[in-house]
Amino acid sequence: MHQLIASPFLGQFLLLRPGHAKGVAIPESRYDALRTAVTEDRSAPAWLAEATTAAWQMPMPTGPLRKSLLVRERSVYGYAKASWEINLGCDHDCGFCYLGEKRFEGLDWDGKTRLLTMLRDAGVLWLQITGGEALIDPQFAAAYEYATGLGMMIQVSTNGSQLHKARMQELFARLRPYRLTVSLYGATGETYDAVTRNRGAFDRFTRGLDSSRTTGLPVRINIIVAEENAHEVDDMVRLVEDRWGFPYQVFTNMSPTIDGEAKPLASQAQKYVRARRIFTGCNAGHTFFHVDPHGIASVCKIGRDPSVNLMTEGLTALPRLGGIAESLQLRTGGCSGCSKVGTCRTCRPLAKLHQEAGDNRSLYCQHGGYGA
Numbered sequence: 020m021h022q023l024i025a026s027p028f029l030g031q032f033l034l035l036r037p038g039h040a041k042g043v044a045i046p047e048s049r050y051d052a053l054r055t056a057v058t059e060d061r062s063a064p065a066w067l068a069e070a071t072t073a074a075w076q077m078p079m080p081t082g083p084l085r086k087s088l089l090v091r092e093r094s095v096y097g098y099a100k101a102s103w104e105i106n107l108g109c110d111h112d113c114g115f116c117y118l119g120e121k122r123f124e125g126l127d128w129d130g131k132t133r134l135l136t137m138l139r140d141a142g143v144l145w146l147q148i149t150g151g152e153a154l155i156d157p158q159f160a161a162a163y164e165y166a167t168g169l170g171m172m173i174q175v176s177t178n179g180s181q182l183h184k185a186r187m188q189e190l191f192a193r194l195r196p197y198r199l200t201v202s203l204y205g206a207t208g209e210t211y212d213a214v215t216r217n218r219g220a221f222d223r224f225t226r227g228l229d230s231s232r233t234t235g236l237p238v239r240i241n242i243i244v245a246e247e248n249a250h251e252v253d254d255m256v257r258l259v260e261d262r263w264g265f266p267y268q269v270f271t272n273m274s275p276t277i278d279g280e281a282k283p284l285a286s287q288a289q290k291y292v293r294a295r296r297i298f299t300g301c302n303a304g305h306t307f308f309h310v311d312p313h314g315i316a317s318v319c320k321i322g323r324d325p326s327v328n329l330m331t332e333g334l335t336a337l338p339r340l341g342g343i344a345e346s347l348q349l350r351t352g353g354c355s356g357c358s359k360v361g362t363c364r365t366c367r368p369l370a371k372l373h374q375e376a377g378d379n380r381s382l383y384c385q386h387g388g389y390g391a
Contacts (some may be wrong), residue, residue: 020194021081021089023071025053026144029306034067035172036075038195050090089170089183094142096337100217100307101143102320105131105162107151107312110180110213115245117288119276121151130163130330134314137334139169141367146171151312154181160175160190162193169196174198180220182227186357192234202241203267214247214346225262232263240267247289276367277296277323279375298366302355304344308337318344322368 021364025045032050034043045306051298052064060083080087108123109116114343126134138146146166153159154177156349166173179201181187191199203224205211231238231303240257240263252269259267271291273283301307304318325343327336348367354374357363365384373380 020168021170022077022087022168024172025050026170027093027142028092028144029097031064034070034074035078035144036195037172038168038221038237039075040197041074043070045070052090052358053084054090057088057090062083063088089156090103091139091144091170096141096334098142098147098308098337099304100147101135101138101141101310102147102149103138103310104149104151104312105153105159106156108155109150109152109178110155111152111178111204111217111220113215113245113391114247115243115273115283117274117276117283119278119280119282120149123151125156126314126330128158128161128312131158134166134329135162135166135169135171135309137329138166138310139171141337144170144172145174147174147176149176152178153179153320154187160186163190164194168347174200176202178202178204178215179224180217182231183223186225187227188230188234188236191231191236195236199236199238200241200308201228201231201238202243203259204243204245205248206251206258210251214245229264229267232265238263238265242267242386244267244269244271244288244291245286246288247286249291252291261299271363274321274369275372277321277375279372281376284376295365301366304340304347308340316340318347319368321366321372322347345361 020035024037026033026035032045032047034045039239049066056062056064062082063084071077071079104359106123106125107118107121109121142226148163148166153175156162163173163175172362173196175196176196177199182201203213205221208221211224212218227237242252242259248255249302256267256269259265271293272295274285275281275283303322307318308318309320309323310316310329312324314328316337317326322344327339328341329336331390338368353362354370370384
C-alpha cells in the first residue's frame with residue numbers, strides 16, 4: 020500500500036500521508052513532476068525527502084517512487100469531500116437517533132466498489148465512512164481497504180462497539196485512518212447500556228477505547244448529551260480526559276429524524292440546549308456531498324431530497340447537486356411571512372426538518388423574535 024499521496028484539491032495540490040490529518044501544499048509543477056516520476060518509474064526527487072521529513076519525520080523509502088507514492092489524477096467534477104453511509108443498520112437503539120428506522124440494507128460488494136471508484140473519479144480526497152454503525156457491516160473492512168487503496172483519506176464515525184475486537188485494531192493499525200470519531204453515551208455501565216438499549220455495551224466500548232489508546236489511533240470523542248444521561252455530563256468529560264486523553268466535543272442539541280419525525284426531540288436535555296452556530300453558508304452540493312447506502316447522492320446528510328442516483332445515472336448526474344443546493348436554501352412554508360427572510364442565518368434544510376417535526380422555532384430560528 021502507498022505511503023504517500025499526491026493529489027489535486029480544490030484548485031491546489033497536496034502531498035499527504037495516509038493516517039495523518041496534516042498535509043503539505045505543493046505547486047502544480049511539483050505535482051506534475053511527481054506524476055511524471057511515477058509514470059516513468061523514476062526515483063524520488065530530493066525535495067520530496069525534505070518535505071516528508073519536515074512534515075512527518077518520515078524518511079523516503081529507497082527505490083522507484085511508484086512503490087511508495089500514489090498520484091491521483093485531476094477530476095473534471097471538482098468535488099473534494101464526501102460522506103458515505105455504508106449501511107444504516109446499528110447494534111445500538113438510542114431513542115434520539117436522527118436516522119429513525121435503521122434498516123440493514125445497501126449495496127452488494129460490486130456496487131460498493133463501483134461507488135467508491137466513482138467517488139475517487141469525482142475528485143473526493145477526504146471521505147467519511149459512517150452509518151448506522153459502519154463497523155458492523157460485514158464488508159466494512161474490505162470497503163475501507165478498497166477506499167484507502169484508491170487514495171482517499173478516511174475518517175470513520177462509529178459508536179465504538181467493535182473497537183475491542185482484535186481484527187478491527189489490526190485493520191486500523193495497518194491502514195491508519197486520519198481520524199476515528201467515536202460517540203460516548205454515558206460514564207457508567209448503567210446509564211450507557213440504558214441509553215443504547217444494549218446490555219454490556221459500556222464494557223465493550225471502554226475496552227475498545229483502551230485498545231485504541233494503546234495502539235495510538237487518532238480518536239476524537241463526541242460526548243452526546245440527552246435527557247437520559249445529562250446527569251453524567253461532567254463524569255463523561257472526566258472519563259475522556261483522565262482515562263484516555265483524547266480530544267472531544269460535547270453535543271447537546273437533538274435534531275428531528277431525516278424524515279422529519281419529532282421523536283429525537285423528546286430526548287433533548289433542556290438545561291443543556293445551546294444556541295446553534297450562525298449559518299454563514301456552506302459548500303454542500305458544490306465541493307462536498309453525501310451518499311446513502313444505496314448510492315443515492317444528496318447535498319448533505321440533512322438535505323436528502325432532491326437527490327441523484329449515482330448507481331443508475333452515473334457521475335454525469337453529480338453536478339446537478341449544485342443547483343439542488345441553491346434551491347434548498349429558499350424559504351419553506353414554515354417561514355412564510357417572516358420579515359427577516361433576506362438576512363436569515365439558519366440552514367434551510369435543518370429548519371425544514373424542525374418545521375416538519377412540529378415547528379418548534381426556538382430550536383432553529385436565530386432571529387430571536389421569530390420574524391417579528
